[in-house]
Amino acid sequence: MSSTFTPSRRTVLSAGAIAAFAAALAPRLAFADEKMVADEIKKLYGDKKIDAGKIKLDVPQIAENGLVVPITVDVESPMTDADFVKAVHVFADGNPQPGVVSYTFTPDCGKASASTRMRLAQTQNVVCIAEMSNGALYTAKAEVKVTIGGCGG
Numbered sequence: 001m002s003s004t005f006t007p008s009r010r011t012v013l014s015a016g017a018i019a020a021f022a023a024a025l026a027p028r029l030a031f032a033d034e035k036m037v038a039d040e041i042k043k044l045y046g047d048k049k050i051d052a053g054k055i056k057l058d059v060p061q062i063a064e065n066g067l068v069v070p071i072t073v074d075v076e077s078p079m080t081d082a083d084f085v086k087a088v089h090v091f092a093d094g095n096p097q098p099g100v101v102s103y104t105f106t107p108d109c110g111k112a113s114a115s116t117r118m119r120l121a122q123t124q125n126v127v128c129i130a131e132m133s134n135g136a137l138y139t140a141k142a143e144v145k146v147t148i149g150g151c152g153g
Helices: 009-029 034-045
Strands: 050-052 055-058 069-075 085-092 099-104 112-118 124-132 137-146
Touching: 034 085, 034 124, 055 124, 055 137, 069 085, 069 124, 069 137, 085 112, 099 112
Parallel strands: 050 137
Antiparallel strands: 055 069, 069 112, 085 099, 085 124, 124 137
């Protein structure tokens, strides 16, 4: 007498449901990388030259809790009608989506400065791009090491 396993309809449906759930969840588990950040910046600005400088990016070197990482961006600018910061974009190369936050400014703002808290999934680079009213672009980059309880990670 040979014994062969014949799965029941319920077993097949359960296995199919698990596979569908895993397939739906898989894209959300993927993380951005440096290329994805570069691609997002290219979508915004094409091949325009981006210089270092003018941006003070204040993020902790070590974040004990990746759920609430403080960030402050200050861009050096007189903020006059003729010379002001139009936009600031912040990207992270280790999160599910590369874009973190974007700010727009006008001369009426008086200062190109903004603060928030962001979620970082892992140790990664934070990249900031500032667009000036004359079309010039500036960048700053900082690595944030996300740890568990400050013990490294």
